Amino acid sequence: MSVSGDLLIDAFDRISEVVHDTVEGLGPEDLAARPDDGANSVAWLVWHLTRIQDDHVADAAGSEQVWLEGDWAERFGLPFKPGATGYGHSPRDVAALGDVSGELLVEYHDAVHDRTVAYLATLKDADYARVVDDAWTPAVTLGVRLVSVVSDDLQHAGQAAFVRGFLERQ
DSSP states (O other), rough: OOHHHHHHHHHHHHHHHHHHHHHHOOOOOHHHHSTHHHHHHHHHHHHHHHHHHHHHHHHHHHHHHHHHEEEEEHTTTTTOOOOSTTTTOOOOHHHTTOOOHHHHHHHHHHHHHHHHOOOHHOGGGGGGGGGEESSSSSSHHHHHHHHHHHHHHHHHHHHHHHHHHHHHTT
16 A cells, blocks of 8 residues: 555545435435526436546546446446446436435445455555546646545535535525
8 A cells, every 4th residue: 555545544534424424314305405506416427426436536447337246236226337437417307316325425435445445445546647548638647546535525526515504504
């Protein structure tokens, strides 16, 4: 394990803590509630941040996504293509997560988190310089991709916590 791996595991642990704290105690109605019709719900934000982590880390690791190798798509029962991550979703798509339970959201998040941490534990410092996406200039390295996932996930976890707080104050 490298210092970089330790730091990234800490960052992903913090994301997971926010997810748990935000979802805990909310029923499907609260999870699906939105400040207005164009806003994201707690359920959609947590699902999306977890899908992004699952998709991007699996791609970097050269493994199958947790979502695709398990029965997650069936359990969630969403009207999306199997590989959907939420990128480009409309308000109507956000509303499709209306009946998702907090338990299911956290269970999927925990499965992805566990896979992410296990992968990070295998990395050496030199691994972070490996190019994982050459469609960009400069090319995206593993280290940059992982930091990008952390950044995106932290933003969405914070947004979910904000929505929860907003709804509790109504």
